[in-house]
Amino acid sequence: MPIQSFLNYLSLEKKYSKHTTVAYLNDLNSFQHFCNKEYSNQSIVDVNYAQIRNWIVNLVEANISNRTINRKVSSLKSFYKFLQKSKDIEVNPLAKHKALKVSKKVQVPFSEKEIIAVLNLLDDKNDFESLRNKLIVELFYSTGIRRSELIHIKIGDIDFANETVKVLGKRNKERYIPLIQSVQKTLVKYIKFREEINTNQSYLFLTKKGKIIYDTLVYRVINNYFSSVSSKVKKSPHIIRHSFATHLLNEGADLNSVKELLGHSSLASTQVYTHSSLGKLKEIYNQAHPRSQKN
Template sequence: MSLSAFSDYLSLEKNYSKHTVLAYQRDLEMFQEFLNETYDSESLDKVNYPEIRQWIVELVNSGVSNRTINRKISSLNSYYKFLQKVGDLESNPLKRHKALKVGKKVQLPFSEQELKQVLETAIEINDFESARDQLIIELFYATGIRRIELVNLKLSDIDFSNNQIKVLGKRNKERYIPLIETLTGTINSYLNFRNELPIINDKEFLLLTKKGLKIYEMLVYRIINKYFSKASSKAKCSPHVLRHSFATHLLNEGADLNAVKELLGHTSLAATQVYTHNSIAELKKVYAKSHPRNRR
């Protein structure tokens, strides 16, 4: 079975982008080159797991990251599954393969000083867009909601009488998050500008474009990146970093881990524990400064 048939399958049936298809092709061609050099032109279709394992060892010894190796093996696995689907292969040589362990990247949150700089000095509120941008930043930092959750917020989700908002999370699970006083004021300020828009098409949604349409995820990312790239030296200035900052700063101030889990909409405590890395660092500072045996 030629690689071109597999590429056609990825393009036409799986509807993968041209860039993705080329990435699959490069991975398979690289493995074929390894087979040519090591096993004297053995075919991709005929290999067994030991040959693949040897390629993995060579990649590791060459300094290729586990994450990249896993991606290359995933390309191979897709190819062998395709061969099984069309009846050209009985058994997938990767059926018992286990992916290499990949360490989780620790994502540093924005500092409280960076947040203060953006929230207090970066935006001069004088029109609809500036009021909306301010609200988006405050919503992320005051509630920790996800970007898609923010995009889908409706006017009816804001409960001023009980100072809370309703958020529709993953798997359509609802949760309620308290509104702090400053955020309530920012929402009201934004709504005043929103009411002055000449046309509002998506009336039920809270956050809109200046054309009165529901805001979209890429615009939200651009807004966050626009303001925080000026205040922070971090390579990544995204909505998720703001969500990370919300959780980390709460934990640094002594918030209960289970309470933060509920606010974030996590189903398991393990997902929330990712945010304790920086909190533990902060705890060590407090411990070193406060413990009686350390004050001598």
């Protein structure tokens, strides 16, 4: 079972999350379904590049974005690299494949005013869901954590003595992030309400029924609240993460420090957030440089 062996490799050796592993499986299944239909149930282990190319054309004709197609093909390429290592195939059929061109999306972060406006919306409310939602927004903005990281925070990960939260990031890498005073205050209030929920869960964030919160719930919380204060097209947890990094860099934070807080493995990943800070740099430059055109 090459596919199952590959999935085991991703989860056990590469330490990929269950969510990421499932995404790989879905991409492989998508191609296998195509092969079943077009090539009489041919196994994806035995295909050639021409057949993969036909699948790519099929995806393009179905109006799938180039970015999504590249991700699907990348999953296949990793699969064939694994099969080469395990001696199941001799040649990777995607070895010379070039990714489709994609336009770079400029993600616009929320302004500090928009963040504050959302928190003000929740300030006067004192019930379980409102405090939970406020804590979700505050944690996202004050720590820059990912959605999956927030969902899987456990009560035991909160260290009030050291004012930190332990986060389990990609590839099961742990990191500790400082908790500012305002977040700690919201945490204390929320935990009191949480203690009244009938549950055996150790996770910090729960639904009213005592179940662990889920991806769509978190997205809905962010999208709903920010829709009332922002006209930006995209309103998601990742945009708050983007805002966290951008605002820190605008205030002069060291790039390496931001990298550590975000849980990035390389500076290249963190540098995608620096383009938003160029406006601030230009403003400072224009104000300070002797030769700038001041109004």
